Amino acid sequence: QVQLVESGGGLVQAGGSLRLSCAASGRTFSNYAMGWFRQAPGKEREFVSGISWGGGSTHYADSVKGRFTISGDNAKNTVYLEMNSLKPEDTASYYCVAKIASGVDVRKDRWSYWGQGTQVTVSS
Numbered sequence: 001q002v003q004l005v006e007s008g009g010g011l012v013q014a015g016g017s018l019r020l021s022c023a024a025s026g027r028t029f030s031n032y033a034m035g036w037f038r039q040a041p042g043k044e045r046e047f048v049s050g051i052s053w054g055g056g057s058t059h060y061a062d063s064v065k066g067r068f069t070i071s072g073d074n075a076k077n078t079v080y081l082e083m084n085s086l087k088p089e090d091t092a093s094y095y096c097v098a099k100i101a102s103g104v105d106v107r108k109d110r111w112s113y114w115g116q117g118t119q120v121t122v123s124s
Contacts, residue, residue: 002026002113004096009118012086016122020081022096022115031102034072034079035059035111038092038120048094049081050104059104064090086122093117 008020022034035050049070050059058070069082079096096115097108105111 002028002098004098004113004115006094006096006115006118009094009120011121011123014086014088014122014124016086017082017084018086018120020083020094020096020118020120022079022081024077024079024098024113028077032098032100033102033104034096034098035104036070036079036081037095037097037108037111038090039095039117040089040092043092045095045108047106047108050097050106051079052102052104054102057104059106061106083120086120088122088124091120091122093119 003026006022031054033052036048037045038048039045051070051072067085072079095117097111098113099111
């Protein structure tokens with residue numbers, strides 16, 4: 001079993017920045033992917049970004065490209081999401097995810113492990 005613990009959410013004004021962290025513990029794998037989904041009130045949970053641990057390739061939703069950056073620290077089994085130029089529409093609960101096999105997938109049912117979520121609120 002893999003446990004994911006997010007941190008770094010909070011309240012920020014539009015145009016501001018936040019950095020989310022997600023530490024993985026428990027069973028680890030040599031070939032896996034990690035990423036982030038988000039869910040706003042009344043909306044479907046959606047893919048935000050993912051990173052393939054083997055090759056380090058990154059993927060982003062169109063809505064966050066150029067503003068968010070995902071990175072990972074393999075030694076710490078930690079993934080980060082640097083969020084810049086935040087907009088009120090980025091307000092959501094952000095969930096860290098992990099899956100065996102390195103490919104990033106935008107479909108939420110492809111991710112085996114989920115964190116509890118951290119709230120990000122962007123005020124206008």
